[in-house]
Amino acid sequence: MRLRCVECGATFEPLLIYRCSACGGILETDGSDDVAPFAFGEGRTPLLRASRIEATLSGFSGEIWLKDETRNPSGSFKDRLISAALGRAIAMGVRGVVCASSGNAGAATAAYAARAGMPAIIVVPAHTPIGKVTQISAHGAILLLVEGHYSRSYDLARALAEEHGFANLTTTFINPYAVAGLTQVGTEIFAQLGNAAPSHVLIPTGSGPLVKGVWQGLADAGATTRLVAVQAAGCAPIVRAFEAGAAQVTAWGMPDTIASGISDPLIGYERDGTYTLRLVRESGGLALAVSDDALRAAMQNLARLEGVYAEPTGASPIAALPRLLADGHLPAGSRVVCLITGHGFKDGRAYQEMPAHTHRVEDPGDTAAVARLCEAAMDGQNLTVRF
Ligand SMILES: [Zn+2]
Structure with missing residues (x-):
């Protein structure tokens, strides 16, 4: 195994080096790594059909799947x-x-x-x-x-x-070496769909190594899939370049979003964003930004319709679904995989501000009153958000 520059193709011994010494480009591993990972139960996360979220997307006739990466040992x-x-x-x-x-x-x-x-x-x-x-x-x-x-x-x-x-x-x-560890996400998705390619994979995107991992894993399996890089509207350097038709990504100014996991302005390593943009375009996919309000709605629906507790960044692919559908990107028969990247335990603040069935019981002895309260709460009260 050697390291190879993704831009000029120069190759290097597998040492602790971080950039191509010839052109400053990103390095990737060439061939499979002969050094074992430090294993701690990561990976092999479940792929879950999200049929209740599918039902909220009017006009959608296809499949939504959740690749639940919150199940990894440290929750992402x-x-x-x-x-x-x-x-x-x-x-x-x-x-x-x-x-x-x-x-x-x-x-x-x-x-x-x-x-x-x-x-x-x-x-x-x-x-x-x-x-x-x-x-x-x-x-x-x-x-x-x-x-x-x-x-x-x-x-x-x-x-x-x-x-x-x-x-x-x-x-x-x-x-x-770290980025190479993500190839498995793509190969797992392919295997979990019964050795079939999804039509789209929606990926929360900061600088974009996860885009590379999914792209590589699916490419290794011979699959073609549109990759959708999802960014927060308050920090969207890759989306801005995509929408402008630009070849290069430029750094963002000051990020402003609740999605801390993808709040990366790329200052000084804009080339990372440019590489991710290139992979997205090569896949026939796109980059799009979601608002903080859309993130909150997505978190709420993930938790209340599918039982999956995600931090804002982890819910960003769900937030992107209504826009993709409205813009005609999800034709009938689409098979969409959403990467749920991080656990709600890590950043649950947004949940605290959502409407909830939470009540303080003053007199636990008054069972009848509490029962009436619960009945009223159950009576047609649906706390999910209409997309
Ligand atoms: Zn180079």
Whole structure:
């Protein structure tokens, strides 16, 4: 196995290098990795038919499936990347690992490093949701909170990796071994659909390694599938370039969205976004942005119609469905896979503001009154949102 530049094709020994030394391009692994991942039960997540969500989409006649990545050990798909990259880092004999994260990759790194007995430094934006911050600190990692957007954390992690000789497990396109760990998402989907390709895969997208993983896995299986990169309207550099017909992605200014997991302005690594855009276009797919209100509605419907508790980023593919349908992208017979990337435990604030059947019982002895209250609540009250 060697590393190969996706832009100029130069190849390199499989060492801890993060960019092509000839052109600065993204590196990918060429051939399957001969180093075992640091396995901790990640992957093989369920693919669930979402028939109750299908019923809310009037005019849709096809299938919606949920690839439930919340089931990974630390509650997000990031475990797949960290498992692969940590296995490689251990094989190389590094002293420690560092990871810049919007929260989930940091939690994955902290958990996996704890289990491996490996020192870990995690760098996150100071405004990272408290559930993710708590999870990272629980595992004993050194946690650095940095004011400002994610790209500032990214820069610091890169400098610290060099300073300490630690492996950089940041889960943009920087670590090719990590990204290779996502190919399995595509191959699992293909196998779980009975060795058949979905028509579309909807992917929450920051810089886009998950787009690459799904694309690679399906390509390896000989499948053609339209990939839909979903971004938040408050941080949508790839969507902006897609809609403008541009070849290059440019950095976003200041992100403003409840979807912390895809709140990545790509400042200084715009090429990651450009590569993702290229893969989306090659697949015949598209990039589209969803509002925070659409994210809240999607979270509510996922939780109340399908029993799946997702953070805002994890619900973004569901938020994209009504627009895709309205714009004619989901013809009859479409088989759509939505990647539900992260657990609601990590960032459940939006749920606290939703209408709910929650009541304070003043007198538990008055069973009749409580029973009347429950009857009234059950009586035709549907708290799901009409898309
Ligand atoms: Zn190159």
